[in-house]
Amino acid sequence: MKQVDALIVAVEEIARKTIKMDIRISKEILSEIKPGQFVHIKVGEGTEFMLRRPISICDLDMKEETLTLIFKIFGEGTEMLARLKPDQAINLLIPCGNGYSIDSIEADEVLLIGGGIGVPPLYYLGKKLQEKNIKVTSILGFQSSADVFYEAAFQSLGATYIATNDGTYGTEGFVTDVIDHFGLKGDYYFSCGPTPMLKAVETKLHDTKGFLSLEERMGCGIGACYACVVKTQDGESNKKVCQDGPVFEANEVEL
Amino acid sequence: MKQVDALIVAVEEIARKTIKMDIRISKEILSEIKPGQFVHIKVGEGTEFMLRRPISICDLDMKEETLTLIFKIFGEGTEMLARLKPDQAINLLIPCGNGYSIDSIEADEVLLIGGGIGVPPLYYLGKKLQEKNIKVTSILGFQSSADVFYEAAFQSLGATYIATNDGTYGTEGFVTDVIDHFGLKGDYYFSCGPTPMLKAVETKLHDTKGFLSLEERMGCGIGACYACVVKTQDGESNKKVCQDGPVFEANEVEL
Amino acid sequence: MSMLGVSLPGLALKNPIMPASGCFSFGKEYSQFYDLSKLGSVMVKAATLNKRLGNDTPRVAETKSGMLNAIGLQNPGVEAIITDELPFLEQFDLPVIANVAGSTIEEYEAVASHLRNSNIAAIELNISCPNVKEGGVQFGTDPNVAAEVTRRVKAAASVPVYVKLSPNVTDIVEIAQAVEAAGADGLTMINTLTGMKIDLNKRRPLLSNGVGGLSGPAIKPVAIRMIYQVYQAVNIPIIGMGGVRDAEDVLEFLLAGASAVAVGTANFENPHVCSDIIDALPFVLKEYGFDSVTDAIGKGHINA
């Protein structure tokens, strides 16, 4: 892991309050990144924001030497980040966390199940799975039509289903409704999104091996402060989301 | 007094760590300004810097609708301000303080005596005195040649003498040495600079009527918090530098 | 009652926002920026029996997201305040809260007695000023002394008395309960935390007084914690303060248990801050699902 001052290449609002940001990162660093990892971002230069913000890696381009993040403007920190302009610097810890270990899995077809700001990390994962000739089906859930992003990108990876809570786009309801409705399945599933969604997915797909990416409030982002823990399902010990995760096997930790 | 968000027109380093900043201000506001007044500037947008920075008004241009400030990079706040770029906004309370009351004075010739960052407010004062056909002689003290600024500007108002502490420019020594050396005098003097200089000037020119502009650490900048007081010479009461000053008559307050 | 209205002992507030004592003098300066009738109330600068010149300068220092002050209770004395300062506020439609300070219990009593001849709606009893050599803070750190001052000032005063608590204590609940038992009509909290900044060049404390009071957003978490704890332990209303600069901050104080909220340091950053907050508050209340200010008070408690 490194701390780098990187230059912003592009900033674009691609859906409601949803920012796509491209950042210049060297090939050397990009080549270490695994899908599912995240960066830990400093907000502003001074002391007002002492904690970094964790944002998943959505995509990277080795040739252009860029990294893509997609984040939602949620509170003051993401609002500050959204105001950054091309050629300004951004300070990152990169890469953080374990990522999805896809080298070890044997699968013909997998499901990518994302909700809201859980969608971005699945994109780079999907690209990597596609490179391994694994068939990818994506199920993406959003609040409303105004929040939908990256549908076309996911379509280029395989069949893509959209669910919106209010039914203004795609199927009305949750990602689990889509799974039911279209009878979707795979040898594995990979999921990222709000905890209630992860729980529903874990329950629905209890017979399928799966990986879940978790969110927790963080301090250090590197495993040193014990802020971001999650209990193992046996209740006996804690895992750190920033270091042991953010990706865990289904049924490994308490949701 | 108003709180305004103004646009920066130009930022230039005109001497060592000395920034000249031009700011767009409407004619209506400029027309209320008296020489010797100051603006109280918000640093940054967030909470890191809760106190504004007082900076004297150096010049204004009614036609261009600009206000000119000159300030030294001293600590974190002025460093942040120096990084602002044209077209960025700056938040000011304007105008603050009483200023030099030049309408009431009867004089043929006056001395302007400035030290370091005390020089800027004397420039607009000098312009106003010149408009009244009063002969202006300026004595400006700086640390070293690298710190000297606005010599030509003052020369356009009248005879101008420079002193530097280290003798690298003009007369070696203090402004009071220049006064001695050249036997300078006037019906009035106007002085602004560090307190030791003001004391020396007040002592040297004890027979001349004068006005001194003071500096004190400020909270509100408008007279409401009692941070910036100075005792009257009788020791009986306090004056507020931000509201009753920054300009006081010589021998009015304790230095 | 209107969405923003709150009714407290002696104070029928059209909204819960008021400038904090010492940050707003007696109102004149800020009346250049907006109509003070817009405010719920105003807490004016501390009054002592006689004129005080306060501490030497520097009296303020900036700190990260905060500031230190050691004004030292400069004020013209209670009589001059009644004669020369308070009349200005009568043109505005708001109840005025006087801030009473002193070095001895007798002085507190005397100031409160003098204020019988004025048009104030309530007294804020300042037993927590950290910036004077004598009096001030020690009255606020010992529950028995705090109770005694409260009792004596209550007896001397003709209006409800709100006791201003010091955060520089091991157990704020104990002090709050002591002054409640002594008859306080309400509490205001928190005053400043005692702090210091050292001038690296001069090799001495930057403030001439040495220590000063820390205020501003830096202390908000301490204020919220103390109000939360005290709210559960007393039955008198709390006027909260400490680092407020926007309407979300105000809502946080209400949820913690404050019935009204004062704004201090933020006035220096933005002279319109109280007016801005009053404009924003209805929207922020709605955004978070509250119908009114009273609806939100204390609702941040787990079993509220």
Added chain:
Amino acid sequence: MSMLGVSLPGLALKNPIMPASGCFSFGKEYSQFYDLSKLGSVMVKAATLNKRLGNDTPRVAETKSGMLNAIGLQNPGVEAIITDELPFLEQFDLPVIANVAGSTIEEYEAVASHLRNSNIAAIELNISCPNVKEGGVQFGTDPNVAAEVTRRVKAAASVPVYVKLSPNVTDIVEIAQAVEAAGADGLTMINTLTGMKIDLNKRRPLLSNGVGGLSGPAIKPVAIRMIYQVYQAVNIPIIGMGGVRDAEDVLEFLLAGASAVAVGTANFENPHVCSDIIDALPFVLKEYGFDSVTDAIGKGHINA
């Protein structure tokens, strides 16, 4: 001695900079960023007798120029720390300071006894953790209890004991003097201020524990004030902490009376912060006219 060196009981420090307990785990993670041998020392995460899982999440919250934490002393227990964690640090050229916590005096004693079998240079006795239901903070707020824990841990320990003081007290000097009299070899201060943040959406405290400990630049003025006051009242050295993030901050702590300085929260903002400070410190000392660290200690006192 070198420009940066400081010699304290049990601690021959090549420089006065060390990460603060709980912000650096046992060093492994930060060793990715720089060679830990560069540090003066390292204060490792708190040890209790048995493994603890700590509080529920959320355990941290951001505040203006600071943060709240309520980790709740998660740690694998003192034996596991000795066996699994401390050996990693042996490869680096630095004295290690263990942080001892507990819920009872007996637990404190037991942890200190276990640590006899380890390679540590000193103990930091944590009687000031605000984030556990039992134990922790009350040991640090009553001078008699603080003295008693100190005495017992001193007797059990084989290395010098530095007592970590809580800032959440009315009179920090009284506690400092009590633990000095009880045999403390040094003091570390300050631990976090107790604070709270309320989640406006959830209408409850954001931290699952309710209250948490406030750290970061926001609290620096309180830390400086307390160190300044305690320095005048005790004859044992102080390791200072609270909001340090650059070499100027370190100098301010030295001037206030600290002999060494720990850095906590700032590691999260900048994982290189301790290393950066060590690089900058000689220049900052020179800029302000000091020949060495020891030359600066206590020099901010008016009669120093």
